[in-house]
Amino acid sequence: MIDLKNIGQKQTDLLRDAYLNKKVAHSYLFVDPMQKKGLNTAYWLACLFNCTGENKPDGTCNNCQRILDGNHPDVFLVKLEGKQTLSIDQIRPLKEELAKSPVEGKRRFFIIENAEKLTLAASNALLNLLEEPVAPVVTILITNNENQILPTVKSRTQILNFSDEKIDSKRAQLLEYGLTDEEIDDLGDTAKLEEESKYLFQELLEQNDLALVRVSQISGLATKPASQKFVFYQLKTLAMKSLAAGEKLRKSAFLLELLMTADKMRASNVSFHNTLDYLVLSFER
Ligand SMILES: [Zn+2]
Structure with missing residues (x-):
């Protein structure tokens, strides 16, 4: 209707x-x-x-x-x-x-x-x-x-x-999240990063050993600061979605908390690879 x-x-x-x-x-x-x-x-x-x-x-x-x-x-x-x-x-x-x-x-x-x-x-x-x-x-x-x-x-x-509604709303969401217009333009095609972030998120939740390998792959892909910001945006969005859907509540909440900490590390110039490693290793404990 x-x-x-x-x-x-x-x-x-x-x-x-x-x-x-x-x-x-x-x-x-x-x-x-x-x-x-x-x-x-x-x-x-x-x-x-x-x-x-x-x-x-x-x-x-x-x-x-x-x-x-x-x-x-x-x-x-x-x-x-x-x-x-x-x-x-x-x-x-x-x-x-x-x-x-x-x-x-x-x-x-x-x-x-x-x-x-x-x-x-x-x-x-x-x-x-x-x-x-x-x-x-x-x-x-x-x-x-x-x-x-x-x-x-x-x-x-x-x-x-x-x-063009979908593209615009994506831009609007990224702007709201804190990316600048220049950063969004700098991102280029994000399909691959989106896919890899999704895999990493699943592997994290499953405590799959492949997560560390995935981290290396993503670090190789996301070399620009804008892309690195984007990966965290994707991971946080996935964690919030999973929380909202009531899936693996405790794990999702903990992961989101770790993501916030890791993203702060990234913003204070800890290397991107290290922040993701920190994420995987802290979550496994
Ligand atoms: Zn009316």
Whole structure:
């Protein structure tokens, strides 16, 4: 179901700005590989316009509730309904709606999920909707593939991309953890370090003898200060995740404590290799 917490942060900031400045476009294309965030954000916008609460959109007032339940007369959702395509018959009712004015709110919302599945006829029918409309309506197309959207449709929409969300949130997390922008850029591809950190974490928890070998490998890989910081970030994150999941509670808590100490050693210029060795040897005791 719709989850107003699982939305695009950057995108909702932008939409809220547009709303406050009365500059909300009449048609959007939300490009979202997973579609879920895009759909949630579309409902978030409809709630923003109709919410009667203090912190708009609260998701809890009567208007928000009806929107989220699919019971608001000004909010329409077009979706696949188990079929392979979105047909012209699903677009026609929207055109009829367009002739009327909004029932309750200031604006009507047409939300079209899986827009890449619109048939050619449906896409063409949609075109008039996307022209500067006579009625106050916001049409939001959501797709996982903007290349499958008819160019004439696409050119009439404002495109919001949700696909870089994951990368951005990773950067945000690293910044929050204390890495600088330069350090993050300096990291380059972290896939290998992430993988090795994960193995080390498992080997530590299992008190596997391979942990010391792994430490040598990671020390060889993480030669830059930024990478070394990153390895500790990974290990701490894994320990906190394992704590939160209630797995091996005592061991995870002890490991996290040791990680904090070892990371302080690293920050005070003890060699990276030595800090990791300290970690393994202290944990084994
Ligand atoms: Zn509300």
